[in-house]
Amino acid sequence: MGITTIAFILLSLMAIGSAVMMISSKSPVHSVLWLIVVFFAISGHYILLNAQFLAIVNIIVYAGAIMVLFLFVVMLMNLNAETEPIKNYRLRLIGILSGGSLLLVLIAAMMKIDVAQPVLMSTGDSGLIKVLGHALFTNYVLPFEISSVLFLSAMIGAVIIGKKE
């Protein structure tokens, strides 16, 4: 078993365990912190796949900006105490059962496929910043500019929604 396989297994266990902790922890602040751990594990997977640009963007945008925004909203609402009284175990059981059967169906469908091609690990230059930057500013320059308009409209929308009457 190579070092890549060991790293894959460790990162996968870290991602899944942190995700389970995220949906099961009582305090919203702890949930946000566990989700940051999940994002770091996913960034580790990107590094393992030699997608360096996406690993950095994932850390900066998700673990940095978005999760700080979540943490800010949680702190602003003073939700760090336990706000969700534990009740309705039946509903919880039904949710877990239906999610588990969804996983079962998807994995059973996946087992039918027959792909012999392996995933290229830690080689290949398709994920380097140079290649992606070149593609982004030649072939994809119009979507890139349109996404700035999207950000402007999201910003205006957030200000208008959050404004007092």
Next chain:
Amino acid sequence: MDIKAYIILSLTLFTIGVIGVLVRRNAIIIFMCVELMLNAVNLLLVAFSKMHAMSPAAKALPTFASDAQIFVFFIMVVAAAEVSVGLAIIVMMYRNIHSVDINFLNRLKN
């Protein structure tokens, strides 16, 4: 590494997100579970792009393998915009009903 390992990992993360949306009642945690599902799909897209990087079609087209990663980049861009508007809606909801519990959002029921 086999692609099936990545598919199973992504499916597991996605299902944990689905279970979180179904089980939790806090609007912020539900929103975080949606982010988790988005990230699971992103991971799978990157794994598929690395799987097809050596295929014959990738030899013919130079940007074949990096197109999927640019796709993931735009998913992240849209997710960032979506989070800002969604959190503004949650703050507005907290200001109106003084709670983020989605059980109180039942005015359309009657």
